[in-house]
Amino acid sequence: HQQYIGKVKQAVFHTHKTGRKRVVASTxxxxxxxxxxxxGEIFWRHVLGPNDVVDGIDIALGKYVITxxxxxxxxxxxxxxxxxMVWESxxxxxxxxxxxxxxxxxxxxxxxxxxxxxxxxxxxxxxxDGEVLWKKDFxxxxxxxxxxxxxxxSDFIYVVGFAASSQFQMYKxxxxxxxxxxxxxxxxxxxxxxTPVSNLLEDSPGLAVIIHSSVTGIFAIKxxxxxxxxxxxxxxxxxxxxxxxxxxVVSDALSISEGQQAFALVQHAGSNIHLTVKPAHDxxxxxxxxxxxxxxxxxxxxxxxxxxxxxxxxxxxxxxxxVMEDHSLLLLQQGAIVWSREDGLASIxxxxxxxxxxxxxxxxxxxxxxxxxxxxKGHVLKLKGTLMLATPEDIAAIQYMRLxxxxxxxxxxxxxxxxxxxxxxTRAGKLFALHTGDGRIVWSHLLQSLHKSESCRQPIGLNLxxxxxxxxxxxxxxxxxxxxxRCGPSSDALGVLSLVDSYTGKEFSSxxxxxxxxxxxxLPYTDSTEQRLHLLIDxxxxxxxxxxxxxxxxxxxxxFSNVYWYSVDDDNGIIKGYALKTKCSGNVxxxxxxxxxxxxxxxxxxxxxxxxxxxxxxxxxxxxTQAKLIADQDVMYKYISSxxxxxxxxxxxASGEIGSVTPEESWLVVxxxxxxxxxxxxxxxxxxxxxxxxxxxxENWVVYHYxxxxxxxxxxxxxxxxxxxxxxxxxxxxxxxxNHNLTSPVSSYSRAEVITKSQSYFFTHSLKAIAVTLTxxxxxxxxxxxxxxxxxxxxxxxxxxxxxxxxxxxQAEREEGIIPLTDSLPIIPQV
Amino acid sequence: MSNVKVLLNGGQNITFxxxxxxxxxxxxxxxxHLIEVSAIGYFFSPVRVDVSARNPxxxxxxxxxxxxxxxxxxxxxxxxxxxxxxxxxFSIMSLLKSPMGLMVGFMLAVAFLMPKxxxxxxxxxxxxxxxxxxxQGVPSLSSLLPG
Numbered sequence: 001h002q003q004y005i006g007k008v009k010q011a012v013f014h015t016h017k018t019g020r021k022r023v024v025a026s027t028x029x030x031x032x033x034x035x036x037x038x039x040g041e042i043f044w045r046h047v048l049g050p051n052d053v054v055d056g057i058d059i060a061l062g063k064y065v066i067t068x069x070x071x072x073x074x075x076x077x078x079x080x081x082x083x084x085m086v087w088e089s090x091x092x093x094x095x096x097x098x099x100x101x102x103x104x105x106x107x108x109x110x111x112x113x114x115x116x117x118x119x120x121x122x123x124x125x126x127x128x129d130g131e132v133l134w135k136k137d138f139x140x141x142x143x144x145x146x147x148x149x150x151x152x153x154s155d156f157i158y159v160v161g162f163a164a165s166s167q168f169q170m171y172k173x174x175x176x177x178x179x180x181x182x183x184x185x186x187x188x189x190x191x192x193x194x195t196p197v198s199n200l201l202e203d204s205p206g207l208a209v210i211i212h213s214s215v216t217g218i219f220a221i222k223x224x225x226x227x228x229x230x231x232x233x234x235x236x237x238x239x240x241x242x243x244x245x246x247x248x249v250v251s252d253a254l255s256i257s258e259g260q261q262a263f264a265l266v267q268h269a270g271s272n273i274h275l276t277v278k279p280a281h282d283x284x285x286x287x288x289x290x291x292x293x294x295x296x297x298x299x300x301x302x303x304x305x306x307x308x309x310x311x312x313x314x315x316x317x318x319x320x321x322x323v324m325e326d327h328s329l330l331l332l333q334q335g336a337i338v339w340s341r342e343d344g345l346a347s348i349x350x351x352x353x354x355x356x357x358x359x360x361x362x363x364x365x366x367x368x369x370x371x372x373x374x375x376x377k378g379h380v381l382k383l384k385g386t387l388m389l390a391t392p393e394d395i396a397a398i399q400y401m402r403l404x405x406x407x408x409x410x411x412x413x414x415x416x417x418x419x420x421x422x423x424x425x426t427r428a429g430k431l432f433a434l435h436t437g438d439g440r441i442v443w444s445h446l447l448q449s450l451h452k453s454e455s456c457r458q459p460i461g462l463n464l465x466x467x468x469x470x471x472x473x474x475x476x477x478x479x480x481x482x483x484x485x486r487c488g489p490s491s492d493a494l495g496v497l498s499l500v501d502s503y504t505g506k507e508f509s510s511x512x513x514x515x516x517x518x519x520x521x522x523l524p525y526t527d528s529t530e531q532r533l534h535l536l537i538d539x540x541x542x543x544x545x546x547x548x549x550x551x552x553x554x555x556x557x558x559x560f561s562n563v564y565w566y567s568v569d570d571d572n573g574i575i576k577g578y579a580l581k582t583k584c585s586g587n588v589x590x591x592x593x594x595x596x597x598x599x600x601x602x603x604x605x606x607x608x609x610x611x612x613x614x615x616x617x618x619x620x621x622x623x624x625t626q627a628k629l630i631a632d633q634d635v636m637y638k639y640i641s642s643x644x645x646x647x648x649x650x651x652x653x654a655s656g657e658i659g660s661v662t663p664e665e666s667w668l669v670v671x672x673x674x675x676x677x678x679x680x681x682x683x684x685x686x687x688x689x690x691x692x693x694x695x696x697x698x699e700n701w702v703v704y705h706y707x708x709x710x711x712x713x714x715x716x717x718x719x720x721x722x723x724x725x726x727x728x729x730x731x732x733x734x735x736x737x738x739n740h741n742l743t744s745p746v747s748s749y750s751r752a753e754v755i756t757k758s759q760s761y762f763f764t765h766s767l768k769a770i771a772v773t774l775t776x777x778x779x780x781x782x783x784x785x786x787x788x789x790x791x792x793x794x795x796x797x798x799x800x801x802x803x804x805x806x807x808x809x810x811q812a813e814r815e816e817g818i819i820p821l822t823d824s825l826p827i828i829p830q831v
Numbered sequence: 832m833s834n835v836k837v838l839l840n841g842g843q844n845i846t847f848x849x850x851x852x853x854x855x856x857x858x859x860x861x862x863x864h865l866i867e868v869s870a871i872g873y874f875f876s877p878v879r880v881d882v883s884a885r886n887p888x889x890x891x892x893x894x895x896x897x898x899x900x901x902x903x904x905x906x907x908x909x910x911x912x913x914x915x916x917x918x919x920x921f922s923i924m925s926l927l928k929s930p931m932g933l934m935v936g937f938m939l940a941v942a943f944l945m946p947k948x949x950x951x952x953x954x955x956x957x958x959x960x961x962x963x964x965x966x967q968g969v970p971s972l973s974s975l976l977p978g
Contacts, residue, residue, distance in 0.1 A: 047836075049845035073857070076847070085847040090857040692841065707841070712863060712879040764877060766841040766867060789842050790869030 002439055003042055005033040006346035007327040007428075012059050013037075013307035014080065022080070023307075023321060024065050025329075026054040029346050032067055034083065037319075040331065040339035044083030056101035060127045061112055072099030072118025075125060087130035093119025094137065115157060122159065122173070134177055156181060249301045249322075262287055264306040264320055271296055275332060277306065277318045288318050290335045297430070297446045299325025326430040326446055342441060347427035350463040354421045354433075354479050354502040423481055423502060425461045431483065431500055443505030447483060449496040449512070459496065461485045465522055467499055468531045478503040482534065484520050492516040492539040497546070515544060521565050527551045537565065537596075543580060545592045553592065564599070566645065566675040570611045573604035575647065577678050600678030609649035609669055615695040615702065616645055638700035639723040643675045646702045648693040663688035663709040670704065672721060672756075681721060682756045689715070694767045696784065703784060703801055705767050714767075717760040718801040757803035765789065835870040 006029030015021040021037035030052050033045035048054065048069060056068040064086060065078040072093070077086045099118040111126040113133060122136040138159075159171040172182035229242045248267045261280035266273055277288040303323040311317045319333040327344035330337050385398050421442060422434045433442040449459070467482040483498040495517035499509040515538040523533040533552050536544045545556055556563075566577045581595040604611065651666045668689040672682040688710040695704035701720040708715045765788040782798040837846050837854045848854050861884035868875035926932050949957070 046847065047845075049843065051843065052845065085849055087849060088846070088855065090855075709863075712865060713877070766838075766865075766877075788869075789838060789867065790836075790871075792871070 002345075003045065004341075004343050004346035005029070005031045005035075005042065005045055005329075006343050008303065008321075008323050008329055008343070009054065010057055011305040011321055012057055012065075013305070013321075014059055014062075015307060015309060023305075024057060024059060024080075026057045026067065027343070027346070030054060030069075031346075032057065032065070032078070034065070034080065035329075035341075037331065038338075040329070040341050043081075046078070046083060055099040055118075058101055058114075060114060064127060066101065066114060066127075068099050068101045068116060068118065072116070075114075075116060075130065077127070077130060089125065089130035089132065091116060091118050091121070091123055091125075091132070093121035095120040117159070136173065136180070138171070249304050262306070262308070262316075262318075264304050264318070266301045266304045266320070266322060268294075268300050273301060273322075275304075275320055287316060290332070292332055292335060292337060294337075297326070297444060298328055299428075299430075299446050301325075326428045326444075327426070342432070342444070344426040344428045344430050345424065345432060348424045349427055349461050351422055351424045352464045352466060352481060353436075354423055354466075354481065356419055356421060357478075357503060421502060423464060423500075425464050425483060427461065429459055429461055429485070431481075431505070433502065433505060445500060445505045445507060447485075447498050447500075447510070448507060449483070449485065449498045449510040458488050458493075459485055460487075460489065462517065463520065465520060465534065466532060467534075468529065480508070484517055484536075486517055487512075495536070495538075513544075515540075515542065519565070519567065523556075523559075523563065525555050525559060527555060535563070535565070537567075541578065541596050543594045543596055545594070548592050564643075564676045568611060568614050568647070573606045573609060573611055573649070574601055575604075575611075575645075575673065575678075576601040577675055602673065602678060602680065604649060606652070608651060610652045611647060611649050612691045613648040613693040613695055613704075614645060615697045615704075617697050617699075637723045639681075639721045644681070644697060644721075645673045645675050646695055646697050646704070647671045647673060648691070648695060648704060648706075650689075650691050650693075661690065661709070666690045666709060668693070668706055670702075670717075670719070672702065672719065682719060684719070684758060686715075686717070686760075696771055698782070701798075701801075703798075705763065705786075707766075708762075711762070714763045714765065715760050716763045716801065717758060718803050719756055719758040720803050721756045759801075759803040761801070765794070835868065838867045838869060840864050841867075 005025065006027035008025045008027050011023050011025040013021075013023050015037065020043075022034050022043065023037055024032070024034050026032050030048040030050065031045055032048065032054060034043040035041065036043060052069045052074070053071070054067055054069045055072055058066050059080065060066050060077070063080050065080055067076050067078070068074070069076070073091055074088065075091055076088045078084065079086055099116070101114065101116055111128050111131075111133070114125045114127060116123045116125055120137070122138075124133040124135075125131070126133055155176060156172055156174050159173060161169055170182075170184045171180060172184075173179065174181055248265060250263060250265055262277050263280060265276045265278065267276070271293060272291050273294045275288070275290045275292065276286055278286055301322050302325055305321045307319050307321070309317050309319065317334070319331060319338075322330050322332065324330065326342075327347070328340055328342050330340040332338070381394055381398050384394055418436065420436050422436060424432045424434065426432065428446075430444060430446045432444045434440070435442050447461075462484045465482045465484070466479070468478075468480045479502045480499050481502055483500060485496045485498075486493045487496060488494075493516055495513040495515065497509075497511045497513060498507050500507050513536075515536075517536050518539050518541075519537040521535040521537065523535060525533050527533065527547070527549070528551060531547055531552075533556060534546045536546060538544065545552055560580060564577060564579050566575060568575050577599045578596040579599050581597045583594055647670070649669045649671075651661075653661050653665050666688065668686040668691065670682075670684050670686075671680055673680055686706070686708075688708065690707045690709055693704055693706045695702060700722065701718055703716060703718045705714060705716045707713075765786070767786055767788060771785045783795045784798060784801070786794040786796055788794060835848050837848070837856075838844070839846075839856055839859070844856055844859075846854050846856060859882055861882045864880045864882065866878045866880055927936065
């Protein structure tokens with residue numbers, strides 16, 4: 001079990017007292033967490049809601065962590081040691097604005113106070129119980145407050161900001177009661193000198209961005225080529241202090257002693273990073289300069305936070321917490337990396353599994369001899385353990401050895417196929433391989449193709465596909481995965497592909513495509529090296545075949561007429577099916593590109609239906625029994641077709657949150673569509689129901705979960721679809737002697753008669769995800785794996801969702817194992 | 832207490848508990864909403880909350896599992912979640928019912944009851960039976976039948 005926090009946005013250190021040194025961090029995933037500074041372990045963390053973005057955190061009174069979130073509306077205080085929420089208060093204001101949090105040492109009526117500016121209003125809040133002590137609104141309509149400053153040791157605070165007419169406003173407010181003391185405003189044109197920035201930049205082209213930092217007197221401008229540091233001297237005069245070509249990140253200011261401030265610079269140079277701490281007033285002196293070797297796989301440094309401590313010889317030492325491009329978090333102290341956390345795994349986009357290598361029989365004699373000493377040491381340790389003579393370090397070593405050699409964490413396949421590699425693509429563009437035995441990271445690779453560069457400004461990873469899974473022909477090759485991404489947020493941005501070896505993690509091929517990627521369709525054909533052919537459909541509905549080899553073209557041409565795909569347009573409510581035509585023409589033509597023609601389209605009435613969910617079968621699922629035996633020695637044949645598509649639509653008004661519409665105004669319509677012919681096999685309406693819908697389709701059934709507004713409970717429904725055209729084959733004589741169509745393949749061309757059965761049940765939990773288990777030999781019954789909103793996994797036997805359940809089952813039905821019908825699905829943990 | 836979250840409407844709003852167990856949601860529009868509690872180890876029924884549009888601040892709540900109305904919004908767990916199979920507690924009866932227990936029981940019964948059956952036979956019959964057994968060697972079914 002592993003916990004992650006995500007990419008850190010803000011961090012506050014807590015290292016004053018002796019004892020545990022902590023750092024409190026808030027992340028982009030709306031998580032607040034406390035980490036141990038010695039080891040990087042999480043003490044506690046809280047996951048806030050998806051809309052609850054954390055705007056600011058700070059530590060007050062040495063024991064409370066104060067967080068401001070949801071655009072400045074919610075202020076919470078948490079107990080620092082254990083994360084228990086102490087109080088929560090809701091702040092309202094007249095308009096949206098930047099949110100600022102300032103902890104002060106003010107004591108108003110015996111309570112320590114916090115000053116919060118949110119939603120256009122200035123509040124003073126008590127630290128102990130969250131009560132708002134006073135509020136102040138500003139008369140200036142268009143005031144944009146930039147900073148709230150409290151000069152040390154005084155009883156008033158300054159609020160500075162800009163008004164619409166580029167007037168600089170300064171308000172001085174009595175902190176005890178919110179009274180306005182002074183109000184000054186200066187127009188911008190009064191600045192004595194405006195040195196054009198371009199003078200300083202000289203020949204650096206590109207966009208210039210001012211790096212945000214709270215250091216007084218120095219600011220930095222970043223362009224594509226270099227970073228320039230500029231100091232303010234005298235009356236608005238600017239002076240270039242330093243110009244560097246490396247990627248640089250600047251931290252906020254830290255006050256290290258009375259009146260002195262320091263800040264840190266981190267620069268990337270090849271495989272090293274240089275950490276420099278300078279005092280704020282004196283650029284040329286360095287308080288600290290270290291150079292640390294950094295793993296190239298982490299990318300560039302994105303953020304740095306510094307903290308100081310007093311060394312034994314009374315000088316200042318610094319430690320720095322840095323956030324890297326792959327979202328990982330590292331602590332640097334005294335020239336070395338103390339710990340690191342792989343928090344990129346907090347934002348995984350897609351996962352696929354890969355088999356481990358086959359175990360090679362036999363161990364060479366040489367290996368045994370080399371390890372003789374280790375073996376002896378291991379046995380001595382174990383002996384010491386049993387005789388109770390072991391020291392704590394010995395016990396730790398014994399545990400470690402036991403874990404390393406246990407069955408779970410071996411790097412080879414096991415008999416039942418439980419040990420696999422999970423390959424995960426994260427939002428940061430990094431690929432991780434995790435071992436399913438103990439969750440350790442086997443390899444990780446920052447993808448070059450998804451790296452921010454000039455040609456690809458905003459790389460976004462899309463999904464992972466199995467590219468090469470060697471079975472029979474090419475057993476000595478390693479399996480590999482295909483990573484598909486695109487270079488921008490819109491759907492017609494150019495795509496990028498990467499092929500990564502699953503055992504070693506090396507990216508052996510990366511392509512920048514000349515077309516966009518709208519859909520990726522893995523074809524059921526593989527070439528002689530077991531590479532699976534994929535069709536990439538772009539925004540103009542052209543299909544491109546990968547890998548671009550002649551062999552692939554030959555295999556593809558022979559199956560040309562059998563390739564169909566579909567597209568779902570959520571916004572317009574149109575589902576279309578396509579087949580391939582000839583080679584495409586145009587300027588992106590090569591022999592691997594094909595035109596498509598539209599075969600069928602289903603237009604859903606947009607005034608009454610809006611598509612919210614679709615589901616299809618997993619490709620590698622095998623159906624073990626074609627027929628389902630029911631009571632009375634009767635047989636029903638399952639309609640198993642891999643071209644089924646399940647679509648769920650709701651009334652357009654009801655596509656919002658739960659409880660936003662009345663039951664009369666909302667309904668849920670589900671369809672089962674055959675994607676080759678476009679035939680709607682089944683359609684069902686649930687009145688008074690609403691999404692969100694989670695669905696899973698497997699074999700011949702669909703299970704979906706939605707919200708029933710009338711009963712105000714969640715419901716789960718099952719639809720099973722059976723093939724009537726084979727139902728005449730129940731006579732044994734016909735099977736043996738006559739001709740029957742049981743062995744004819746299921747084809748979408750034949751318009752088989754289908755019948756469906758369905759049923760609904762109440763269900764307690766709200767879901768985040770739903771999936772179905774696979775079985776190798778078809779012996780174990782299928783279970784539905786349900787991920788609840790409380791982050792728990794429930795395994796529900798499929799027999800509970802059998803549409804043939806009835807309230808009083810007959811004797812024959814009871815024999816078959818049909819459970820009597822109840823209105824809600826029971827959650828029995830042991831069953 | 833610190834790991835308990837209260838969710839509104841399927842996760843749109845998440846709030847936490849104060850040390851005294853109080854929680855609050857702000858700015859909820861009128862209508863019907865669903866509150867769920869997520870606490871590891873306990874099962875809470877989702878609560879249907881109706882916020883009245885006409886009287887601001889009036890809230891009615893009812894459990895969805897058993898349709899019980901709540902006069903004040905106090906949520907208690909319906910039951911504890913069992914994540915593991917409960918080990919069956921030790922009981923003498925289960926020991927006796929196990930195969931070893933049955934075999935021992937049977938042997939004890941035979942050891943005590945069989946002599947009682949033999950006791951009731953008169954000595955003549957017993958001598959005759961013993962002679963037959965000696966002559967035949969293996970007792971056959973016909974010899975065991977009376978008469």
